[in-house]
Amino acid sequence: MQNNQTTSSSINKESGVITSAEIICEDVTRQFSDASKPAVDHVSFKVAAGDLVVMLGPSGCGKTTLMKMINRLYEPDEGNIWIGQDEIHNLPVNQLRRQIGYAIQQVGLFPHMTISKNISVVPRLLGWDAEKIKQRSDELLDLVGLPKEYLKRYPRQLSGGEQQRVGLARALAADPAILLMDEPFAAVDAINRDRLQCELLEIHRKLHKTILFVTHDVEEAFRLADKIIIMESGKLVQYGTPMEIVSHPANKFVEELIGTQNLLRRLSLLTVQSVLDAQQGMVMQSNAAQSDNTVIRPDDDLRNALSMLLGRGSNALQVVDKSGQVQGEIRFNDLRNALADHTTNE
Ligand SMILES: Nc1ncnc2c1ncn2[C@@H]1O[C@H](COP(=O)(O)OP(=O)(O)OP(=O)(O)O)[C@@H](O)[C@H]1O
Ligand SMILES: [Mg+2]
Missing domain, CATH: 3.40.50.300 (P-loop containing nucleotide triphosphate hydrolases)
Structure with missing residues (x-):
């Protein structure tokens, strides 16, 4: 080759x-x-x-x-x-x-x-x-x-x-x-x-x-x-x-x-960033974060995201990087999608 x-x-x-x-x-x-x-x-x-x-x-x-x-x-x-x-x-x-x-x-x-x-x-x-x-x-x-x-x-x-x-x-x-x-x-x-x-x-x-x-x-x-x-x-x-x-x-x-x-365990292995990558095409405009009590970092894991969504009773979390830029949004549905299709042929 x-x-x-x-x-x-x-x-x-x-x-x-x-x-x-x-x-x-x-x-x-x-x-x-x-x-x-x-x-x-x-x-x-x-x-x-x-x-x-x-x-x-x-x-x-x-x-x-x-x-x-x-x-x-x-x-x-x-x-x-x-x-x-x-x-x-x-x-x-x-x-x-x-x-x-x-x-x-x-x-x-x-x-x-x-x-x-x-x-x-x-x-x-x-x-x-x-x-x-x-x-x-x-x-x-x-x-x-x-x-x-x-x-x-x-x-x-x-x-x-x-x-x-x-x-x-x-x-x-x-x-x-x-x-x-x-x-x-x-x-x-x-x-x-x-x-x-x-x-x-x-x-x-x-x-x-x-x-x-x-x-x-x-x-x-x-x-x-x-x-x-x-x-x-x-x-x-x-x-x-x-x-x-x-x-x-x-x-x-x-x-x-x-x-x-x-x-x-599966959620804990995936980062918020991996969901943003999978969302491609739905990327939001970067804006300054408006509030930091419903935000999550791109390198946080999805288990944390789930616990924040449940704890706050909110439908979505803003993903904000270290410099304060909004990178996107993460919702319950994204977590569901990340866990979808978990099947093997055996
Ligand atoms: N120089 C060597 N001579 C003979 N066998 C070897 C040699 N180096 C490695 N092996 C054998 O090759 C296999 C793979 O070894 P390798 O060191 O690549 O494993 P590894 O995946 O790096 O393991 P670990 O996570 O323990 O470092 C093992 O069975 C090992 O005993
Ligand atoms: Mg080795």
Whole structure:
């Protein structure tokens, strides 16, 4: 298959640098020599440039193996992988990895290097001058919400959550076209994970990077994803928006994984934004919010929306973003529609 897409990457008009690129996996398969079945089994999907796609599945289903094939830490036995226009096996490995930022659960900061040195590993390899590196390090620390004083510290002088932020800054340092994130927040406590998820969404909104994010945490997947890939035993079993997956789970495995038998659980997995996206065409004009006691945020979940509708006895809630702009409206009917068609063939 040729990758003839014309929208496979987006280019920063000022710098000419590719800021995000699509990822295509076609029939990708990998079997380890001592295993009875493939760890990744004929997996095909496309992540559009600028999308945040979450790969979700239980331990051992092949998520890390697939990620490692995208940056060529492992080679596939079969199949092709494209980043933008390039099949990755046609690129020198260094050139490929320059386009990819990789963040993992163990962070992997170099303990004997300061935060400044850790962040600038790739820019230094690329031969950037000292001034440009300093400017970029300051900018990145700001982006991930850490004070500049941290540049002089060593990793052991930071908390687990702070180290994850540095890991994210390092992955973004050379402005890669895509970010691969393998359970980057799994080892941090719930409060820090919540903050890191907010920051990642904010960074994604600002930078529009293509992000492939691995987790086995269902809530995390639904909170972050534009689209979700669900994996089971090396196979891709469903790929869709959170709304599509909750309203049409592909099989019993998906139903059980996300707990869709329970109505409140299903509502808690969907954001208000996903309803606005599904409403397309009915989008209201942006106005300043008139009242804040019947409003809900786009990133609130639908379980909250239901409880506000019931609690206030109102028929509709205004959806208002952080800056006070009205983004739309959400009604009981929208909640009903989000729960509709929940049937499987099994
Ligand atoms: N280097 C390796 N050699 C042999 N088998 C491996 C290797 N790496 C992974 N596997 C096997 O491949 C399968 C998939 O592993 P993988 O690490 O991709 O799972 P995962 O979905 O990332 O799981 P987790 O959520 O626990 O991180 C597992 O059965 C694992 O034991
Ligand atoms: Mg893994």
